[in-house]
Amino acid sequence: MTEGKAATPRDRAATEDRIVEAARQILVEKGPAALGINAVARAARVDKQLIYRYFDGLDGLLAALGERIAAWWVQRLTDEAPGVAPSSYPEMVExxxxxxxxxxxxxxxxxxxxxxxxxxxxGAVQPLIRARSRAMVEWSQRVRGDLVPPAGIDAPGLNALIIGAVSYVALAEQNARNVAGLASSDPANWDRIEQALIRMIRGAYRLE
Structure with a gap:
């Protein structure tokens, strides 16, 4: 399926959405190595020239996808377990x-x-990696207000380790039957992991 030069703004927007979604699907299902102009064009059912016309090629398409993923991350972080606004910087990190x-x-x-x-x-998907980091920063800025880390605490270093730990256990659940010896199929173990994460953060920020 292709579009002619007389495409309306609505047609163009719909086609751009289809192209970006096709790129996302390829990345999710096959990984970065499978991503290319021809593959995206086939998946989106468009002439590849439209990708050059609308996005100036693969780099522009990845930038557009990065923006979409950043917005998705912010929305998911905002929607997930909404609660009371944090009263301290460590509570925000938690x-x-x-x-x-x-x-x-x-x-x-x-x-x-x-x-x-x-x-x-x-480095093909660096725009997407940056989008995830940007989304977390945006979420933090939304809820942080005038909250600041406790004096004498290396917040960036601690936060990097905390995010790294969260990332590991999430991936371990997907690819293994246990997470550092805890059966990943048991919901009670995930309650334990969450409670341990809270204690780790509070201990690192000297709240316990």
Missing amino acids: QLALRLLRVMRTEPLARQSLLWELADTA
Whole structure:
């Protein structure tokens, strides 16, 4: 299926959406190595020239997909387990970590984003990796307000380790029957992991 030069703005928007969604599906199902102009054109059922016309090629398409994924991340982090606004910086980190874990456990796109980050040695999906980081920063800015880390705490270093731990256990659940010895099929173990995550954050930020 192709579009002529007389496409209306609505037609163009619909086609752009179809192209971006086709690229996302290829990445989720086959990974970055399978992504290319020809593959996206086939999946979207469009002439590949439209991808060049609308996105200036693969880099522009990945940038558009990155924007969509960033918006998706912000929405999921906002929707997941909404609750009382945090009253302190450590509480904000705790909320982010728990929401991130729950999103990664339930959303294939979230887990796949992590795999792209680990496996993309050529840097093809760097816009998507940056989109995930940007989304977490945007969520934090929305809820942070005037909250600041406790004095003497290396918040960026701690947060990097916390996010790394969350990422590992989410991926381990997908690919193994246990997470560091805990059966991943037992919901009680995920309650234990969440409680341990809370204690780890509070201990690191000297709240316990």
